[in-house]
Amino acid sequence: MEWFLELVKMGAALGSAMLLGHWFLAEVKRVKAEKQPVYKAYMTLPGLLVILAVLIPAAIWLYSR
Structure with missing residues (x-):
């Protein structure tokens, strides 16, 4: 039963990453269609979430060393 909960956790993380990636890609396409600079996509909510996700x-890895 423990393996099932781990599988659900991994699925939730993968699903949320896929949704965020799709949302960010939609913003990139919108910015390109409007002929704005590419960095504008990173100044939107999904762009900031992608930056924070990286x-x-x-930062945790560097701080723990």
């Missing part, structure tokens, strides 16, 4: 684990 920086928080990196």
Whole structure:
């Protein structure tokens, strides 16, 4: 039964990452269609969440060393 809970946790993490990635990709496409600079996509909510998703684990890793 314990393996099932681990599987559910992994599925939830994968599903949320897929949703965030799709949301960010939609913002990138919108920004490109409006002929704005590419960095504008990172200034939206999904862009900031992507940045945080990369920086928080990196900061934890650096701090724990």
